[in-house]
Amino acid sequence: MDTVRVVVADDNIQLRDMVAEYLQEQNGIEVVGTAGDGVETLRLVTECEPDVLVCDLIMPQMDGYAVLERLQAMKLSKQPGVIALTALGRDDFISRAVNLGVNYYMVKPFDFMMLAQRVYEAAGESLRAEALSAKMIQKQGGKPSGETLEERIANLFLTVGIPAHIKGYQYLREAVRMVMDNPELMSRITKELYPGIAHRFGTTSSKVERAIRHAIEVAWNRGRIDALDEAFGKNVCSLDDKPTNGEFIALVADRLSVDRTA
Template sequence: MTIRVLVADDQELVRTGLRMILEAQPGIEVVGEAADGARAVQLAQQLRPDVCLFDIRMPRMDGIEATRRLAGRGVSDPLAIIVITTFDLDEYVYGALKAGARGFLLKDAGPELLVQAIRAAASGDALIAPRVTARLLQQFADLDTSTAPLQPVEALTEREEEVLLTVARGRTNEEIAQELHISLSTVKSHLASLMGKIGARNRVEIAVWAYETKRVGR
C-alpha cells in the first residue's frame, strides 16, 4: 500500500528536497505541498494523507497550531503528523508534541531516518530522533505547566515502569525487547497498557509524560 504524504515548509528548496527523498522510496508518494500552516491544514483536510510532514516555523499559521487542529485532543479523526525542526533549544518542539505530533526529526536527520519516521507514523507508531530525545525533553522537564500531568488511572507495574523509561530515552520496540529480555509482542502489550493507564495516544506522549512526572531526571 502506498503511503500518501503531505509536506509543509515555507522554503521551496526544502520542500523539493523532501519530495525527492520520499518519492525515491518504494511505496511513498507526496500528494501535496504547502508553504504555510493555514494551507497545510486546508490541504490535509481535503486530501487526508497518511502522514503529514510539517516544519514548525511557517507563516500565517505555525506548525504547532496546524498540528493541534489536525491531531490535537478532541479531534475525532486525527492525522499522523511528524514535525521537522532545527534543534537550537527550540521551545516550539515541545509544544508540537503536546499538540499531538506523532514524532519529530531534525532537518539534518538524513534520508534513512526520515523514511523510517514516515513508515512508522503510517503504521500507527511514532519515531523520536534517538540522539535528541533526552536532550530535547529534558530541556522542558522542569518547566512549569498550566496543569499538572494526569496520574495513571491504575498504578503502573514494575515492568511498565521499565518500559516507560526506555521509551523516554528514545529506544525502539526492538531495542526495548533486547534491553529488557522480552519479546516484541510483549513490548507492544506493555505499550498499549501504558497508553491506557496514562491517557497517552502514542509513544511520544508516553515520553513526554515520563518527563513531566519526573520519572526521568537530568
C-alpha cells in the same frame, strides 16, 4: 497499508520540493500534496487525509504548532502521524511539539533517508522502516545514521512516552550521555552519576534520583509496553515490573550504543 500517503509542508520551496521528490521515489510512499504555509497545510490534510504529515514548525500565516493545535481541535476521523522539522533543537520547542502529538522531530539539516524511515515508522510500517534502516547502514559502510545523539535520545524518549517538559527528561538525557561516554559510571550511580548531573543542573543528587524515577513512572503509567518493547528491541518489563533508574539508563544507553555501532 499498501501505500503511505504523505503531505509535505515547508515554506522553503527548494527544500519542500526536494523532500517531496525523494519521498515519492521511495517504495510504498505517495506524496499527495505539498504546502508552503499553515493554512494550505490544514486544507491539504483535511482534503487528502494523509497517513503522515511532514511539517516545518516555522511557517508563514500559521506556524506548525498552530497547525497541530487546529488538527487536534478538528477531531478528524483519521489523525495523521506527524514528523516535525525544525532548525532549532531547544527543549522548550521539543516539549511543545511533543505535547501536540508529534511522533518524531528532526533538526535541519537532516538525512533524507532517515526522514523516509521516520515516515514509515510514523505510519506503522515497521518492516519497511527496518528494510530502509538496513539499507542505510549498508550505504554508510556500517556507520550510524545521520541523526545526532540528541535527536536519537529525544526520539527514543518520545517513543516510550517521557514528556520533554519534566525535569526527569533532562536528567535522564544527561545520564544517558554520561554513561555512553563512560560506561563505568553504571557501577557508580549514586557516588558519581547522580552527583555529576546535580552539579550540571545546580540541584541535589536526591532530587535527580527522584526526578528520573518520576519520568520512568510516567512512561510506564501510560501503558505503552508495546512501544517500550519495540523501542528497546526486547521485552523489557511488564506494567507491574518497572525497571530501576539504573536499569532504564542502561537500557537506553545500550540501545543507542547498538545503533551507533551497527
